[in-house]
Amino acid sequence: MAKASTYSPAETVAYFDLEEKESRQVDDLLVELAGRYRSAEDHEFVATSPRHAARLPGRLLDAVGDFRREETSAALVLRGLVIDDAEIGPTPLRWRQQVTPVSTLRQEMYLLLVGALLGEVFGWETLQDARLVHDVLPMPTEKNQQSGHGTVRLEWHTEDGFHPFRCDYLLLLGLRNPDDVPTTVAGVDAVTLSPEHQEVLRQARFLIRPDTEHLKHAGELVAGSCEVHSMQVMQSSPEPCAVLFGGEQPYLRVDPAFMQPMPGDRDAKEALTALVDQLEQQLRDVVVGPGDLLIVDNYKAVHGRSAFHARYDGTDRWLKKAVFARDLRKSRPLRSTAGARVIH
Numbered sequence: 001m002a003k004a005s006t007y008s009p010a011e012t013v014a015y016f017d018l019e020e021k022e023s024r025q026v027d028d029l030l031v032e033l034a035g036r037y038r039s040a041e042d043h044e045f046v047a048t049s050p051r052h053a054a055r056l057p058g059r060l061l062d063a064v065g066d067f068r069r070e071e072t073s074a075a076l077v078l079r080g081l082v083i084d085d086a087e088i089g090p091t092p093l094r095w096r097q098q099v100t101p102v103s104t105l106r107q108e109m110y111l112l113l114v115g116a117l118l119g120e121v122f123g124w125e126t127l128q129d130a131r132l133v134h135d136v137l138p139m140p141t142e143k144n145q146q147s148g149h150g151t152v153r154l155e156w157h158t159e160d161g162f163h164p165f166r167c168d169y170l171l172l173l174g175l176r177n178p179d180d181v182p183t184t185v186a187g188v189d190a191v192t193l194s195p196e197h198q199e200v201l202r203q204a205r206f207l208i209r210p211d212t213e214h215l216k217h218a219g220e221l222v223a224g225s226c227e228v229h230s231m232q233v234m235q236s237s238p239e240p241c242a243v244l245f246g247g248e249q250p251y252l253r254v255d256p257a258f259m260q261p262m263p264g265d266r267d268a269k270e271a272l273t274a275l276v277d278q279l280e281q282q283l284r285d286v287v288v289g290p291g292d293l294l295i296v297d298n299y300k301a302v303h304g305r306s307a308f309h310a311r312y313d314g315t316d317r318w319l320k321k322a323v324f325a326r327d328l329r330k331s332r333p334l335r336s337t338a339g340a341r342v343i344h
Contacts, residue, residue: 012187012284012301014073018080022057026081029055029113030106039101040108041132046341049116056113064117067295074187074301081110081173081291088175090314095128095135095149104175104320108133111173111322114293118169119324122331122341124160126217126231130342136172136319138310146257147213148305148321156184156283156304157255159296159323162208162234165331165343166253167323170296170303174288176318181308182285183294187301188244188252191278193271200271202250204240208259230334230344243275251299254279288319298323 018026033052037045045052054061060078067076089103098104111133115121123132134148142149160166172183193201210218210231218231240262244250256276261268279302288294296303310316325331334343 011073012190012282013075013077013185013286014067015077015079016060016063018057018060018078022059023080023082025057026060026110027106030109033109034105037109038105040105040112045109046112046121046132049112049121053113053116056117060114061117064114064295067297068118071297071300074189074297075185075286075303076295077286077288078114078293078295079289079291081107081293083107083175083290085176085290088318091137091176091316091318092135093312094139095137098135107173107175108320111171111293111320114295115169115171115322115324118171118295119326120328120341121322121324122167122328122343123323124214125221125342125344126214126229132322132341134321136317136321138308138312138316140310140312143310145213146211148319151308151310153307154305155257156186156279156302157257158253158302159298160211160214161253161255162210162238162258163343164239165325165334167298168326169324170298171322171324172288172294172296173320174290174292174294174318175320176315177287177289178315179308179317180287180289181317182287182306184283184304184306185286185294185296185301186279186282186284188250188279189300190282191275193274193278197271197274198244198250200267201244201275202242203268204242205262205265205268206241206243206259206272207238207262208241208253208255209235209238211255211258243272246299252302253299254302 089100092098121132123130128134136148138151139149143151159170214231218229222229243254331343
């Protein structure tokens with residue numbers, strides 16, 4: 001048997017800390033922009049965010065640029081944004097129910113500015129009313145679900161791994177996390193697989209289906225009509241795909257909770273099990289605290305979350321989330337116009 005390979009000694013998670021002066025520079029920029037735009041999803045703000053992002057501290061620009069270009073880590077945490085716990089208001093009980101949305105305007109702008117250094121922000125018709133910025137928080141009605149609103153362990157996965165137009169980068173900005181609930185991250189560079197398993201995983205022998213949140217809202221969108229939503233098509237007739245792809249240091253696409261090998265393919269099942277076991281062993285805890293911005297390379301890492309107890313009293317863990325594509329053009333067939341940012 002050929003020698004098993006570990007793809008690279010690259011670190012799973014890298015960290016960057018803003019200095020006090022840099023943190024003030026960021027805050028000054030956000031205050032200025034919040035005085036100019038009423039929403040982080042304002043069309044003009046989103047369109048001009050790359051220009052505004054260039055005004056972020058130089059060291060931060062370098063750190064994010066290196067992360068994007070060199071791919072030496074699977075995730076990057078930017079720390080040092082100051083957040084006033086009282087100012088942001090209570091953690092909502094539902095993502096639609098933030099008491100005063102303007103209370104987190106500056107934080108949402110920061111999220112999109114940093115993301116603009118990586119690619120183009122986009123949203124999904126089937127998630128959170130097609131918003132570009134999502135709220136990640138526990139909801140009493142969703143506590144047992146595999147979603148950002150549950151409290152059971154969120155199994156690690158590639159973000160929207162079922163979809164050919166999934167994001168390149170997932171960004172999570174911490175607003176509140178009093179119990180230090182960790183996000184879990186593992187990078188493909190850290191796994192060791194036999195050549196035989198690698199070969200199988202690089203072949204289109206696996207099926208990944210949409211998660212329950214996408215499917216639920218897809219059903220609502222076409223209810224009462226004869227239409228079939230694209231998400232429902234992907235559920236009933238998923239396209240076989242490879243789990244590993246790219247060069248010698250591969251990218252990955254995996255979601256164990258919503259995937260399976262092709263029926264009867266024992267070799268594919270064995271190879272997938274080997275990869276899942278390796279990634280499970282490589283999981284690292286990342287506590288995304290207030291002002292921490294976790295950037296996950298969605299082609300090199302999987303992410304999840306540990307189980308936790310929610311109080312539903314306004315003090316629970318609360319993150320803002322956005323996804324970014326290096327090339328938005330590839331999703332043009334599923335967007336209404338070239339300038340639209342929502343995938344249907």
